[in-house]
Amino acid sequence: MVPAPLITGTVIYAIIGAALCALTFGALVTGKLSKDNAAIANVVIVIATFSTWLFWLCAWLHQWHPLIRPIYEE
Numbered sequence: 001m002v003p004a005p006l007i008t009g010t011v012i013y014a015i016i017g018a019a020l021c022a023l024t025f026g027a028l029v030t031g032k033l034s035k036d037n038a039a040i041a042n043v044v045i046v047i048a049t050f051s052t053w054l055f056w057l058c059a060w061l062h063q064w065h066p067l068i069r070p071i072y073e074e
Contacts, residue, residue, distance in 0.1 A: 017049035
């Protein structure tokens, strides 16, 4: 079973990536971006969204199951 925070974070990153791609499409339609620049922007958005999601995922997983357990001295 997948933990709920993992699903929530993934959905949030997917929404952010889709919103940025929609903004790029809007800029293409209004003529503020050329077709080539819009294509480059979409590639950059997808790569950046995936990279930040992967970084968040690694940080979350390392906190969820730490490799080194703390040793408490009395």
